[in-house]
Amino acid sequence: MNMKKNKQCVCWGLTVLASMMYGSFAYAQSISFKDAEQQLLQRSYSSQAFQSLEQASKLEAEAVKGIGLPRVDLNVRAYAFHSEVDIPLKQFKNNLENSLSQGVNGRLNEWEASNGVDLPAGITDPLREGLNNTIHSGVGLIPDTSNVVLEDQVTRPTVSVMMPLYTGGLTRSAKEIANIQSGRSELSNQQQQDTQRFELIQSYFNVQLQKQLLDAALFNSNAMQQHYRNALKLEQQGFISKGQRMQFEVARNNAERAQQNTQANLNAALFQLNNLLLDSNITELSTPLFVNRAEPQNVNILLSSFSQNSPLIKKMQMDTELAKANVKAQQAAKKPNVFAFGEYSLDQH
DSSP states (O other), X not given: OHHHXXXXXXXXXXXXXXXXXXXXXXTOEEEOHHHHHHXXXXXXXXXXXXXXXXXXXXXXXXXXXXXXXXXXXXXXXXXXXXXXXXXXXXXXXXXXXHHHHHHHHHHHHHHHHHHTOOOOHHHHHHHHHHHHHHHHHHHHTSOSEEEEEEEEEEEEEEEEEEEEEEOTTHHHHHHHHHHHHHHHHHHHHHHHHHXXXXXXXXXXXXXXXXXXXXXXXXXXXXXXXXXHHHHHHHHHTTSSOHHHHHHHHHHHHHHHHHHHHHHHHHHHHHHXXXXXXXXXXXXXXXXXXXXXXXXXXXXXXXXXXXXXXXXXXXXXXXXXXXXXXHHHHHXXXXXXXXXXXXXXXXXXX
């Protein structure tokens, strides 16, 4: 019963191992150096970041082109006005009462003068007092204060125009700075791609070199294993001593350790390449290791063309131009700015 369980466990382990080996081979991937380069430049996070920075600089330079043009805005203003005011009427009431009393007294005096009649005071005084009381009572109906509420709602569309007339060269400097930064960002992207290509060359062909070394180490290990077998046969037949046979054993063990170390170096190189390409299935490389047999150029020729082909030199030259443009912008900021403003109302009033 135990033997049957052990057999089942062994069979299950072999099945799992076979499935794992099949899965690893099923997802194995072969890639050429050209495809690896394209994949690196497309999927690398740093490449995507530098490409986004380059695109942003170009868009900024495009946006700055219209910085000196007139600006036209369509505005809509809505006003809601509400105000409450308490107007004092006490002084007005006093003035009104005095004016009416004086008017009544004046009219009575004019009537007496025009008719030649001089009414006794016993008649005119009660009459005057009665009229004045009536006026006082009538004016008293007017409150001492009056609360006035003012409300208004207005919607007014307008068109406004603002145009720079003189900025001291600040507009021109801003456009120049944006263009320089756009070109500098393009060179930074190119420099980053060159750096990544160099890293890919080292990683890709290091894998190929480690494979060559592994083949050599495997051949050496097999050869030493055969020599060790022959040494055993010679020892058994008495042609060599045990010490001589042990020398072959030591050489075989050293060859096996060298093979294991080379295999570890190959695994590390493959891991580095997969990590660089953001992949995990690359095991075979179709571009072989080769020797560049093209005749190298003269050092003087390389130095003379270095300033024209090097992104680093071009970027340093642009840094100098950028510094000069920033100096011009700082000088322009100290000068006065002149703008023209205008606004036109579109309502019927």
